[in-house]
Amino acid sequence: MNATASNRRNFLRQATTAAAIAAIGSAIPTNSGESAAAQRAAGASPDKLQLYKAVKWGMIEGAPTVLDHFQICKEIGYDGMELISPADFSAEEVRKASDATGLPVHGLVDMKHWDVRLSAPDAKVRDEGVAILRQAILDCHAFGGFSVLLVPGRVNGADENHDHVWQRSIVGIRQVLPLASKLGVRVLIENVWNGFCETPEQLRDYIDEIDNPWVGSYFDIGNVVKFSPSENWIRTLGSRIVKLDVKDWSTTKGFDAKIGEGDVNWAAVREALREIKFSGWCTAEVAGGDREWLTDVAKRMDQTLLA
Template sequence: MHSDPTSRRDFLAQASGTVAAGIVALKATGAPAQKSEERSGANRGRIYKANKGGGIGRDKSAMVKTLLTYKELGFDGIEGGSPDIKNIPALQEAIAETGVPVHGLVDGVHWNDRLSSPDEATRDRGREALEQALRDAYTLRSSTVLLVPGRVTGPEENHDHVWERSITEIRKVLPLASALGVQILIENVWNGFCEEPEQLRDYIDEIDSPWVGVYFDIGNVRKFGPSEDWIRTLGSRIVKLDVKDWGKENGFCRLGEGDVNWPEVRKALAEIRFTGWATREGRDNSLEDTAQLMDELLDL
């Protein structure tokens, strides 16, 4: 018996607006750079276009330049990293000046200081880093923190260990996530964990919290099966999207040149009534190329 993810998400939206916080931040800090008539896709106003930004810049001037570049190309926002961003106050000023929000942060230590590690001190460091990322996200008015919950490495860190240890550590952080109104989103990656959609579904349902959802990577799952099948299985557990393409012949590649069936992905997203942020991870021919491809493939 699985708990109803829709009711959890509805509760979250009603209680704090966290699921929609990225969109709220967008409206609060500035409208998208493009005029409405320049973007006329069916998903315009439903799916918001972003790119991975990492540290974004060392000082305010560099941050402003980065954010304005994205704005000029029609991106609705950007995603940063913690602890990659070295000057949070400067970034706050840059966001206010440009009107370009940082919709979420990526936990930058989750691969090394894993919540699934057999070493307790390592798990503690990982949990503390997640807590700091949540605080940074709150300061920047970001709605989420992306988390890789662990990695299957061998007999002392197998699939069951990743499942149990990471859930234990995540639950310790939930009171802070709730207090700050920032969601923790689990990304599907090549870490030997939850390589079937039903497994990831059940993992999220076992945590059973409105403050934990899925950051679905469209390209990462193509190695294991059709992306659209994963979308339908995970349903409303999906809060945000990582936009990538992957093919058996060319690996991670320019959007549209891999094995992802983009029309079917769009159809599946419509079926689950997805609305939220879609962030490009990877590179195409240029940033302008990325912006145009995302508009085309996601119908923005």
């Protein structure tokens, strides 16, 4: 990839971080006086990562309304919210809940990307996937967020092999980039168990082939342990990483391993993140639960990533 594209990507990541700091600087969780994120932004130790915590929307149980979702996360000490698209709530509800709690929306997940895939053999399905992604970008902007998490496809037989996923998804993603750049919403590729880009070099080259500053990596720390150490992926992807999904994984418990109790080498992950000068959002992606469970998840994120 040329130097100009790399410089654009670095500029966008710096701008994203600055926006995150500005957005959460006034978030005041009731249980701690001042948000952990605001404290870190104001005077963090140079050895500690500047990270902002969230959880997946579906993890928050016992919250019948949008405001309840926000309120629970604020009281526990999370720094912001990640939503979903399509959703059964309105942008007005989200904006009011964000204003009431001081918690920003950092992004959302395209919830249809597995079933309506950009890599599907049927061109009509691919077109539908592009339309869904475009709507997710619009929803994200309406909610006040700045990224859409996307799984670009799935290796699924002879009619949907690795090369198909690579080429078809890139065609689809490029169709939404004018809108993404206009609204300031980044399309971030998550690494999952979909048979696609199972080495860090492949994912690096995939993002580089798209060669657009509005596309980056939503790096899932736990998803890659099956293939190779997470810290190796971090160093290879470097500034392509815009956000983190946080989970653990072990050969004995799989994804049932709690954060900090699996095979992820968290000390090595922290060191690799420092090496690439990462700062930004990290969102837990584990089993959901009640307030007590979500409190434990927050503590585990602090213990593993902010130790």
